[in-house]
Amino acid sequence: MADPHRFDLAALGAGLTVSTARDALLSAARHGAFVVTAPPGTGKTTFVPPLLANAVEGRVLVTQPRRVAVRAAARRIAQLDGSELGGPVGFSVRGEREVGPRTRIELLTPGVLLRRLLADPGLDGVDAVILDEVHERSLDGDLLLGMLAEARALRDDLVVTAMSATLDADAVARLLGGADHPAPVVDVPSPLHPLAIEYAPGDAPRLDERGVTRAHLAHLARVATAAQREDGCDALVFVPSARNVDELVRLIRDRAADIEVLPLHGRLPAREQDRATQGRRAGEPPRIVVSTALAESSLTVPGVRLVVDAGLSREVRRDRGRDMTGLVTVSASRASADQRAGRAARQGPGRAVRAYAEVDFARMPAAAAPEIASADLVDAMLLAGAWGTPGGEGLALLTPPPRAAVAQALSVLHALELTDASGRPTDLGRRIAPLPVGAREARALLEGAAMLGDARAAAEVVAAISDDHRDADADLGRMLRELRDGRGPGAARWRGETTRLARIAASDAAPRGSGSGPSAPGGSDPGPSAPGASAPGAVVALARPDWIARRTGPHDRTYLLASGTRAALPPGSALSASEWLAVWEVQRAEGRAAEGTGAVIRMAAALAEEDALAIGAGLTSDERAARIEGGRVRVRRTRRLGAILLAETPVAATPEDVGPAFAAHVRERGIDALAWRPEALALRARLALVHREIGRPWPDVDDASLLARIDDWLGPDLSRLRADASLHGIDVEAALRRLLPWPEAARLDELVPERLAVPSGSRVRIDYAGDVGARPVVAVKLQEVFGLAQTPRLVEGRVPVLFHLLSPARRPLAVTDDLASFWNGPYQQVRREMRGRYPRHPWPEDPWTAPATAKTNRAAGR
Structure with a gap:
């Protein structure tokens, strides 16, 4: 850049x-990587990017987690x-870009970067990258750290x-610089303005199975209105979702028509978002955002x-058994609650009202878990593979992703x-x-456009399912x-997204020359379409073939998904007339709505x-499925x-069916x-x-192992x-011997002999078949072990034999x-008790010197 724009740091950093x-920031920048910690309100997002832009020649990219x-x-x-x-300053977000040839600082979302x-x-052309708000630990943010x-x-x-x-x-710092040479850390302290924190719990629960309760929202409205009238200043109220905001x-507004109330969430048009974030204009009354x-x-x-805080947040939760991922409303972390409260004291003394009890704050988790620990990793693994x-x-990450989720x-990406099979991207x-x-939506967009021959038809469906639209x-x-x-x-947001996606689909099809889907030279709008009734289902199925679903019965609203999950349509849904569905979203639920499936x-x-x-x-x-029925092998061919069962004959x-059928029978019985x-x-x-x-290599022969x-x-x-x-x-017995390890099997009789030689000359059977953990037992007449002092031990001396010494009547x-x-x-x-009862058998006073015998006195010649 011949004449790069210079920022007036004195003006930008004033106050x-x-x-x-x-100076500390510039010194740290010379190391190539550094970390900045600064409390909210210190101005790091405003000042650090121009500071670096003046220190380098190329462009400075700055990520923020939200558009x-x-x-x-x-x-x-x-x-x-x-x-x-x-x-000199521009930005790029999905579907919107304000960047020119003179842009030195470009702000963008992690996904775009x-x-x-x-x-x-x-x-190329970029000399510095700033990742802001990395504490939020978004999945894209964690990937960016590792890739950068x-x-x-x-x-x-x-x-x-x-x-x-x-x-x-x-x-x-260790991730960016290495364990041996961690990146320098610049800690920017902030002068704290006085902050009063109050608790104003309501009488009703904050949450039920549907999310935030209406009673808690009504309580928030009362608290926010009263506090704003009392303080007469701008107020910020935190709730977990866009629906809760609206x-x-x-x-x-119903309670206080004279107060300006503005919503702020990601689904709003940019104009309305800007209205809330630009601050109150001169002469305007205080407001509530x-x-x-x-x-x-x-x-x-x-x-x-x-600040008025509901103390709730939306976090990713994953049901791995049903492959369902979604946002659920839960208690916020204490770190989040402190961040929210701090918003009131950024520019002067402030007050934070927590619309819940102090004991609820104490029970909150210290910090929210990183998204990588619970998120659906399909998109992340495609990016990692690419x-x-x-x-x-091999990718350096602050938190390793769960192996099962990876x-x-x-598996999904391969399907x-x-x-x-190795996780490397195909051409598609x-x-x-x-x-x-x-990844799922992109596959549906490109393959759907080719299948339907209509880029806009596919784009309409993808625009609807990839945004927060609901029916x-x-x-x-x-x-x-x-x-x-x-x-x-x-609807306006959907139309804009449809046009953007249709252009993407058309531009992908044009260079490949596939002839499927319209091409639009210059990225022009491919134009409107009137897709058939089956088009939405086909496009959704391309995105989630594992959630193709079939009705479980003629009049049911319960469906079995190809993945094995059962889920029910909402009561009264017209979709229940369809035998087949392409499902995009499933949510855990109980009660009548779920029809006993646990999901809606x-x-x-x-x-x-x-x-x-x-x-x-x-x-x-x-497949052929063989089973034992009525004592015979019965085989059914299933598709x-x-x-989802399609056919069974x-x-x-x-002969090849017999072994598997009997094996399945044994597993079952x-x-x-x-x-x-x-x-x-x-x-x-x-x-x-x-x-x-001893353990290995000797096999475990409990029921489960066998x-x-x-x-x-x-x-x-x-x-x-047969x-x-x-x-x-x-x-x-012969079958079990197939499990013996070789050459160790040659020592079986040495380690655990079948019989034990006793002093009488007899070889007595050893009983090993006691309860689990029991020792081997030798049941022998007492007279046969006279003089035996050392109890025999088995398994290389580890286990002593337990003698059951018997009377002549084997009691x-x-x-x-x-x-x-x-x-x-x-x-x-x-001896005293037995001599009179069994006089024909020896009961010597000194058992140490008496000969061991299995015979009576007479038979022994005594």
Whole structure:
């Protein structure tokens, strides 16, 4: 850049605490990467980007976690610079860009920068990147940290800065600079204005199964109105969702028509967002701004001296068993509550009213968990694969993603044909990864446009499902009709997004020359369309083939998804007339709405059966299922789309069916379905003892382990059975011996012999088949072990034998594993009691010297 714009740092930093750290910031920047910690209100977002822009030649990129914060920060810096947006200061968000050739500072969302990095890993023309508000730990923000740490290896001149009000600065410093040379940390303290914190709990619960209760919203309206009238200043009220914002704005307006009440959330048009974030104009009365968490830290609402906080937030929760991810309303963290309260004291003394009890604050978690711990990782894993780190392996991340979530995401991407089995993008995946839309939605957009031959038809559906549009009956088709007619909420926003997506689809189709879908030279609008009734369902199915669903019965509103999840349509939904659905959103629920399934379908479209079978072809399986019924092998051929049964036909059994059928029968009935003869039970007990004492390689032979390895030890016998044979003919002892490890098996009789030689010369059977953990037992007549002092031990001396010493009538006289103690003590009592009862048998006074015998006195010649 020949004549780069210079920012007036004195003017930009006037009154900002962060400007006092100017020298420290510049010194840290010379290291190439550094971390800035600064409390809210210090002006780091306003001052640090111009500071770096003056220190480098190329462009400075600054990320903010939300679009409204991007626009607000860009406008603020440009206003202080005295320039127009798109000049020295610009911004880029999804669907909107104000950047020119003279732009030195470009603010953008993490998602936009992620995709720019994929297209240009070296960030040509960019000399510095600032990641702001990294403490929010968004999934995109965490990925950016890792990818930029790697990008610096390509460009050691690239300055990377992470900024936050509250974060683990040391962890971020190590990630950016390395464990041996962590990046420097600049801590900017802030003078604290007095802040009064009060608690104003309501009588009703804040939450129920549907989210924020109406009673709590009414309580918030009362608290906010009273506090604003009392303080006479601008107020900021925090609630968790856009719906809550709109409802609370209505309630406050109904209570106080003379107060200006403004909503602030991500679904609003940019003009309305700007109205809330620009501050009160001169001469206007104080006002109340009702906002979601986006005003918590990533942007400042000027003039606020009063905060009213509901103490709630929307967080990602994932049901991995049903593959459902969604936002749920929960108690906010204490860190969030403190951030919100601090908004009241940014520019002077303030007051924060928490509309809940102090004990509720004490019970809140200290901080919210990072999004990567619970989010759907499909988009992230496609980006990681396109970056060259399939599955995220080797990518430096503050928090490693859960292995199960990574595996599930890679499985989804492979099923969508976006990655190969190793997680590397396919041709389609490489085309989709840089697109400014999620992986599922992008696949539906491009493949849907090609399938329908109409880019706008696909774009209309994707624009509807990728935004926060809703229909009470979960009917996507009806919602689309209302949006086209301009009757649905957010119709103007939907039309703009449709046009943007249609251009993307058309521009993708044009260079490939596929002939599918219209092409629009120069990126012009592909024009309106009138898609058929099945088009929405087909496009949604392309996005989520695993959620193609079929009705479970002729008059049911319950559907079985290909993934195996069952879910119900809302009562009265017209979609229940459709046998097949393409489901986009499922939500956990209980009660009548869920029909006992535990889940409710929140967005779906009717789907033609031929489309379901064609789009779900990759999930289709054709299998033979063999079972034992009535003592014979019965075989059915089943065809399924995922978990959905399409057809089932009985067929003749073949020899190949017999083994699997009997194996399944044993798994179902348990090990006791086999005929366990004494020899088999004894061998199993011996193996169990050796495994317990030595472990590997000796096998575990409990029920679960034997069932898990049934093919290894029982498979050969099962495969030889006839279709009408019985399991009772199998030699289970011989089958078990297949599990013996070699060459260790040669020591089995040494470790756990079947019999024990006793002093009388007899070889007595050892009983191993006691309860779990019991010791081996030798039941022998007392006279046969005279003189035996040391109790024999098995399994390399680990386990003493437990002797059951018997009378001549083979009744128990004593139980001991310490023969020496028995001969020296209890034996004399036994002798006195037994001599008269069994006079024909020896009962010597000294058992140590008496010959051991199994005979009577007479037979022994005494």
